[in-house]
Amino acid sequence: AQKVTQAQTEISVVEKEDVTLDCVYETRDTTYYLFWYKQPPSGELVFLIRRNSFDEQNEISGRYSWNFQKSTSSFNFTITASQVVDSAVYFCALSGSQGGSEKLVFGKGTKLTVNP
Amino acid sequence: EPEVTQTPSHQVTQMGQEVILRCVPISNHLYFYWYRQILGQKVEFLVSFYNNEISEKSEIFDDQFSVERPDGSNFTLKIRSTKLEDSAMYFCASSEQGLYNEQFFGPGTRLTVL
Numbered sequence: 127a128q129k130v131t132q133a134q135t136e137i138s139v140v141e142k143e144d145v146t147l148d149c150v151y152e153t154r155d156t157t158y159y160l161f162w163y164k165q166p167p168s169g170e171l172v173f174l175i176r177r178n179s180f181d182e183q184n185e186i187s188g189r190y191s192w193n194f195q196k197s198t199s200s201f202n203f204t205i206t207a208s209q210v211v212d213s214a215v216y217f218c219a220l221s222g223s224q225g226g227s228e229k230l231v232f233g234k235g236t237k238l239t240v241n242p
Numbered sequence: 243e244p245e246v247t248q249t250p251s252h253q254v255t256q257m258g259q260e261v262i263l264r265c266v267p268i269s270n271h272l273y274f275y276w277y278r279q280i281l282g283q284k285v286e287f288l289v290s291f292y293n294n295e296i297s298e299k300s301e302i303f304d305d306q307f308s309v310e311r312p313d314g315s316n317f318t319l320k321i322r323s324t325k326l327e328d329s330a331m332y333f334c335a336s337s338e339q340g341l342y343n344e345q346f347f348g349p350g351t352r353l354t355v356l
Contacts, residue, residue, distance in 0.1 A: 157342075159342045161344065163347075168349075169331065169349065169350055169352075170347060170348070170349045170350060171285070171333060171335075171347035171350075172347075173344050173345070173346060173347075176342075176343075176344045178342065217284070217285060219285075221342060228273060228275075228290050228297070228298065228337070228342075228343075229275070229287040229290060229298060229300070230277075230285075230287065230345060231287070232284045232285040232286070233284060234283070234284040235284060
């Protein structure tokens, strides 16, 4: 069975601090994809990144960076120099190839509050 | 930029009533999904739909639920006889190529069952 664990329920930081959101996953698939979505207070789900299981290169996009480590089944997300607009719930998700399933399996999310 | 749209944004209904939630996926996408999120909890998969048929459904998606693509643009979720526990945010999503592709989500419909 596939499972995503986001152990941090809530994180609170002060603006300009760096913050890392943890994601640990479980899957028996050899091919799978990992995703991060952002859910701001307005409620929509915003796609941030997709990473496949064969690509362990870290990725940086502006203030966002992602660290994928297959050895520890982790796909952590770091926000550098956090801003108030980063306040949201962040979900890590997994999509595997079990029987061709396309469904996303989400973690429970981490609520990030960035205080001014 | 193309986006997934959903109507209504908020639906209030009485227990036992039927509701239809509507979605317009991104126009060139072929794979469609419904997810739900009970308040404060994680997002849960309900059903996926491709080529005019259900490709996968979860345990939540029982006989009370159905999906339909009545025309070339809309994708609907029907709940035949709503229960209190159906109260949740329902998200529609679409993707271009299905497996492994990012799914783009609509803004959600908040369903409140009284």
